[in-house]
Structure formats: C-alpha cells, structure tokens
Amino acid sequence: MPEAASAAFSFPSNHETPMQDPLSYQVALPTRLRFGPGASDTLAQEAALLGGNAFVLLDPFLKSSALEGALVASLSAAGVRTNLWHEIVPNPRAATCNSAAAKARDLGVDLVIAIGGGSTIDAAKAVSLGITNGGDVWDFTSRRNAQVRVPEKRGLPLIAVPTNAGTGAEITPFAVLSSPERKLKATIIHPFCYPDVALVDPNLHLTKPxxxxxxxxxxxxxxxxxxxxxxxxxxxxxxxxxxxxxxxxxxxxxxxxxxxxxxxxxxxxxxxxxxxxxxxxxxxxxxxxxxxxxxxxxxxxxxxxxxxxxxxxxxxxxxxxxxxxxxxxxxxxxxxxxxxxxxxxxxxxxxxxxxxxxxxxxxxxxxxxxxxxxxxxxxxxxxxxxxxxxxxxxxxxxxxxxxxxxxxxx
Ligand SMILES: [Fe+2]
CATH class of the missing domain: 1.20.1090.10 (Dehydroquinate synthase-like - alpha domain)
Structure with missing residues (x-):
C-alpha cells in the first residue's frame, strides 16, 4: 500500500484539529459485503477463492456447536483445510494474538477466517498481520508518544462472519487490542485491517441474550x-x-x-x-x-x-x-x-x-x-x-x- 493511501487513515490526533471541510472528502469501502439471512452459507465458496488452508478463529461459545460443525464440514467439502482457534476473550489480548499468529505460521496457513463478535474479528485482523509481518502485534497499535510500527506487508486474506450486530469490525480498518499487563487498550488503525470479505448473516444473531x-x-x-x-x-x-x-x-x-x-x-x-x-x-x-x-x-x-x-x-x-x-x-x-x-x-x-x-x-x-x-x-x-x-x-x-x-x- 503506497504511503499516501495509508495516510488517508491517519485520523486527527489532537483536539486542535479544525473541522474537516464537508465538501472535500474521500471514501473507502474495500471490503466485499454479502448481506442477508443465509449469507454465511457462502463461506466455503468464498474461502475456496482465497486459500486452501485456513486458520479459523471462533468465539468460544461456538466450540463444538452445530454451527461450527456445519461450517467446518462445508469448508472441508470445498477443499479448504481448517485449523480451529477458540482462545478469544472480550477485549482481545495482544499476547494471545501473537501466540495465534505463531501457531498459524507453523501450520502454513494461507487464509484467516473469523466467526464471532467484534473481539474475534479484531483478533483475526491482528493475527493476519502478525502472520505476515512477525513481531509483537501491540507494536502496530496507535499510541501517542510511543514508537508505532507500520505494517510492511498485507496480512493474509481475511473473511469475517459476525455473530452479532455491534462493532462493525467486519468492514472497518481497526483492530482494538488489550494489554492487561500494561493496563492499556489501543487500536491498530491501518487499511490492511479491512477484511477482504464480510458475510453478514442475521440468522446467526438470533437468540443472542x-x-x-x-x-x-x-x-x-x-x-x-x-x-x-x-x-x-x-x-x-x-x-x-x-x-x-x-x-x-x-x-x-x-x-x-x-x-x-x-x-x-x-x-x-x-x-x-x-x-x-x-x-x-x-x-x-x-x-x-x-x-x-x-x-x-x-x-x-x-x-x-x-x-x-x-x-x-x-x-x-x-x-x-x-x-x-x-x-x-x-x-x-x-x-x-x-x-x-x-x-x-x-x-x-x-x-x-x-x-x-x-x-x-x-x-x-x-x-x-x-x-x-x-x-x-x-x-x-x-x-x-x-x-x-x-x-x-x-x-x-x-x-x-x-x-x-x-x-x-x-
Ligand atoms: Fe464501538
């Protein structure tokens, strides 16, 4: 990504920033969105277009669920190998993302899939960047008065399947991470965080408390x-x-x-x-x-x-x-x-x-x-x-x- 394109996502960093001219702006919506009841049924078809060995991050509540079983079966039938990862918590930890990225690299994956809430999707964005760039994903987060590392490479292709309606993480360039040992949260803000494909299926949001x-x-x-x-x-x-x-x-x-x-x-x-x-x-x-x-x-x-x-x-x-x-x-x-x-x-x-x-x-x-x-x-x-x-x-x-x-x- 050229530097100029990346700079488009450098949000104002202090309160002295003047009002932006509402008549002069640019827009970005690079994620391809499939919307509607049943949209998640296309996961295997979409995945097969992007890779053959997927690292799949899932909300822990999906572990061993019928939904997980059905999605894994459909991916296998489409020729996509699956490596499941459930170690996601709300406010996802940078350290956990580093562990997941290391494991995914060892597995030789070529695709990342996130099925869950905003925490799972944000974690998947960080894992995807961590796989290709190496190092500590916390270093990519935006922090004032700190050295922020700019990712040199795109992450692996990413498909996001949100299981609730909230963060919009499936189509944003942000990954919010926590670092409990530092008692901090911070956000990776970069166009490389946009998922390639978002499958927004309201059927998956039913029964949420x-x-x-x-x-x-x-x-x-x-x-x-x-x-x-x-x-x-x-x-x-x-x-x-x-x-x-x-x-x-x-x-x-x-x-x-x-x-x-x-x-x-x-x-x-x-x-x-x-x-x-x-x-x-x-x-x-x-x-x-x-x-x-x-x-x-x-x-x-x-x-x-x-x-x-x-x-x-x-x-x-x-x-x-x-x-x-x-x-x-x-x-x-x-x-x-x-x-x-x-x-x-x-x-x-x-x-x-x-x-x-x-x-x-x-x-x-x-x-x-x-x-x-x-x-x-x-x-x-x-x-x-x-x-x-x-x-x-x-x-x-x-x-x-x-x-x-x-x-x-x-
Ligand atoms: Fe929010």
Missing part, C-alpha cells in the same frame, strides 16, 4: 452518532449515519425484547454495517475514547462502557452542535421535527436516557466498577491511546472537560 443485544446495539448507535456530531461528517457518511440511527431507534428495543425476531435482527445487522462505514471513514468521539479507557482499566463490555458517558457528553456538546443534535432528536421522537432547533436539541439527553432505560442500559462508570481514584488514569488512557477520538469531538475537549464528563457519568 438481551444484555448482549443491548450493549452491542448501542455500540452501533454510537458509531453512527459520534461521527455524525463530530468534526469529520460529510454527505456520504451522513447517509449511513442517519439510516443507521433510524434503524437502531426503530428496531433495537424489539431485538432486545424478542431475540428471535428475524426482521429486527436484519435491521440491526444493516444498522451495524452502515454505522461501521461511518466509523471506518470518519472515526468516533469522546464516548468511545472514555469507553475504551474503561475497557482497558476494568475489562468491561465495550458498548456499555461507551454508553455510560453518552448523555453527559451530549449535554456538554449541546452549545456547538444544536442543529445536528436536533436532527437526532427527531429520529427518536418525530414530534421534535416541528420544534425550534434549540428546543429539539435540548430534548436529546432525556430522549436518549429514556431509550437506554428501555433496553436496560442504566449504569454509569461507578456501576461498571470505576472508583474515584481511577478517574485520572481513565483520562490518561483516553487522551494517550484514544486521542484521535477525543480530537474528533466538535467541541474541543481539554483535560478538565473530560474530567467533568466523567464525574457526570459516575
């Missing part, structure tokens, strides 16, 4: 929302942001209440990849910066961690984003469309509180395990390893701003 559906679903909303009110939205990403937020507002409560409602799962799966397009092209904002830091400190679920500071962040952002916040209010409450912008935008915090209550997400940072003496370490991680997200806030955020948002999110 309410809490997981709510947590991953609010993550999808945040990808659309944070980009929409950030410094970098444009006409192309607005299309996906707005549609994704409409789908979440209309269908996430149903998906939470009725896990087997295929129509709701289809809508949330669409929202997920659409929000992923926004995320992959213009980044996120403060809820993700602080939420990722929570994940690093307390190993908490990603969506809930980011959602914990959503409403205080919206209140703090109100003075600089009234028009866009009013548009979001109207998505959740159509009566806001006829109100003055100032009134409609002021209603958004309570609208979002009501929505999150309806799906059972009521906790703040303290409920997630944060103590007051961990506030400063939380902000340090957010500004050091997720400064690119803080920099995407439409209202410039300094240390004291972040501290107030955290205090209001306890």
């Amino acid at each position: 309410r809490r997981l559906t709510a947590s991953t679903g609010i993550d999808t909303f945040l990808h659309a929302f944070e980009g929409f009110i950030g410094t970098r939205p444009n006409g192309w990403t607005d299309v996906f942001s707005i549609r994704a937020m409409e789908l979440v507002a209309a269908h996430l409560p149903t998906a939470c209440d009725n896990p087997d409602d295929l129509s709701a799962r289809v809508s949330m799966a669409e929202a997920c990849y659409m929000a992923g397009i926004t995320l992959g092209n213009i980044g996120v904002g403060i809820p993700h910066a602080l939420g990722q830091a929570m994940g690093a400190l307390k190993d908490t679920p990603h969506g809930e961690s980011c959602a914990a500071c959503l409403v205080p962040t919206v209140r703090w952002t109100l003075p600089v984003a009234e028009e866009r916040l009013a548009r979001v209010s109207a998505i959740f409450d159509p009566s806001c469309a006829g109100r003055p912008v100032a009134d409609a935008s002021q209603m958004l915090p309570s609208i979002l509180e009501t929505f999150m209550n309806s799906i059972g997400l009521t906790g703040g940072f303290e409920q997630l395990g944060l103590s007051r003496d961990e506030i400063e370490p939380l902000i340090d991680i957010a500004t050091t390893n997720y400064g690119q997200d803080v920099g995407c806030s439409r209202r410039a955020a300094g240390h004291e701003d972040l501290r107030q948002i955290v205090l209001n999110s306890l």
Whole structure:
C-alpha cells in the first residue's frame, strides 16, 4: 500500500484539529459485503477463492456447536483445510494474538477466517498481520508518544462472519487490542485491517441474550452518532449515519425484547454495517475514547462502557452542535421535527436516557466498577491511546472537560 493511501487513515490526533471541510472528502469501502439471512452459507465458496488452508478463529461459545460443525464440514467439502482457534476473550489480548499468529505460521496457513463478535474479528485482523509481518502485534497499535510500527506487508486474506450486530469490525480498518499487563487498550488503525470479505448473516444473531443485544446495539448507535456530531461528517457518511440511527431507534428495543425476531435482527445487522462505514471513514468521539479507557482499566463490555458517558457528553456538546443534535432528536421522537432547533436539541439527553432505560442500559462508570481514584488514569488512557477520538469531538475537549464528563457519568 503506497504511503499516501495509508495516510488517508491517519485520523486527527489532537483536539486542535479544525473541522474537516464537508465538501472535500474521500471514501473507502474495500471490503466485499454479502448481506442477508443465509449469507454465511457462502463461506466455503468464498474461502475456496482465497486459500486452501485456513486458520479459523471462533468465539468460544461456538466450540463444538452445530454451527461450527456445519461450517467446518462445508469448508472441508470445498477443499479448504481448517485449523480451529477458540482462545478469544472480550477485549482481545495482544499476547494471545501473537501466540495465534505463531501457531498459524507453523501450520502454513494461507487464509484467516473469523466467526464471532467484534473481539474475534479484531483478533483475526491482528493475527493476519502478525502472520505476515512477525513481531509483537501491540507494536502496530496507535499510541501517542510511543514508537508505532507500520505494517510492511498485507496480512493474509481475511473473511469475517459476525455473530452479532455491534462493532462493525467486519468492514472497518481497526483492530482494538488489550494489554492487561500494561493496563492499556489501543487500536491498530491501518487499511490492511479491512477484511477482504464480510458475510453478514442475521440468522446467526438470533437468540443472542438481551444484555448482549443491548450493549452491542448501542455500540452501533454510537458509531453512527459520534461521527455524525463530530468534526469529520460529510454527505456520504451522513447517509449511513442517519439510516443507521433510524434503524437502531426503530428496531433495537424489539431485538432486545424478542431475540428471535428475524426482521429486527436484519435491521440491526444493516444498522451495524452502515454505522461501521461511518466509523471506518470518519472515526468516533469522546464516548468511545472514555469507553475504551474503561475497557482497558476494568475489562468491561465495550458498548456499555461507551454508553455510560453518552448523555453527559451530549449535554456538554449541546452549545456547538444544536442543529445536528436536533436532527437526532427527531429520529427518536418525530414530534421534535416541528420544534425550534434549540428546543429539539435540548430534548436529546432525556430522549436518549429514556431509550437506554428501555433496553436496560442504566449504569454509569461507578456501576461498571470505576472508583474515584481511577478517574485520572481513565483520562490518561483516553487522551494517550484514544486521542484521535477525543480530537474528533466538535467541541474541543481539554483535560478538565473530560474530567467533568466523567464525574457526570459516575
Ligand atoms: Fe464501538
């Protein structure tokens, strides 16, 4: 990948970054997406086009499942050898990815397949890069004031099959990794992280429990929302942001209440990849910066961690984003469309509180395990390893701003 192309993915790294000109932008969507109930049935066909010896990372819950058996059988029938790996945990560990990459190299694989949630897909991206580049995959992660290694080679071909609707990892250039020994999370941000093929099959999302559906679903909303009110939205990403937020507002409560409602799962799966397009092209904002830091400190679920500071962040952002916040209010409450912008935008915090209550997400940072003496370490991680997200806030955020948002999110 030429350096110029790679530089397109260097997100703003500090809060002094000016607003991006919405009339001048570039777009990237290099992953080929197959969408719809039954899309995962094409895995063997797609895999055979890309390789013959696959390293398959699977969520542990799939171990020895009927789904795993069926997929492995179909891959074998298509002439693709499978080497299964289940050692994935939420907030995937860089060290585990290094172990997986070493094993995959020994096996001589030529293809990586990820079947699972965002953690599995992110791990697969890191493993794919680790196989071809060697070394410690943590060195590829973006960290301020640290030596960051740029991958010299593409990873192995990667097929992503998400088993829930949340991170959009199946079509983004990011791999979020944890390093518990450092008490840090950080993200590989590079176009080599885009999967080659994504098979988004809402049938695989059925039966997911309410809490997981709510947590991953609010993550999808945040990808659309944070980009929409950030410094970098444009006409192309607005299309996906707005549609994704409409789908979440209309269908996430149903998906939470009725896990087997295929129509709701289809809508949330669409929202997920659409929000992923926004995320992959213009980044996120403060809820993700602080939420990722929570994940690093307390190993908490990603969506809930980011959602914990959503409403205080919206209140703090109100003075600089009234028009866009009013548009979001109207998505959740159509009566806001006829109100003055100032009134409609002021209603958004309570609208979002009501929505999150309806799906059972009521906790703040303290409920997630944060103590007051961990506030400063939380902000340090957010500004050091997720400064690119803080920099995407439409209202410039300094240390004291972040501290107030955290205090209001306890
Ligand atoms: Fe996220």
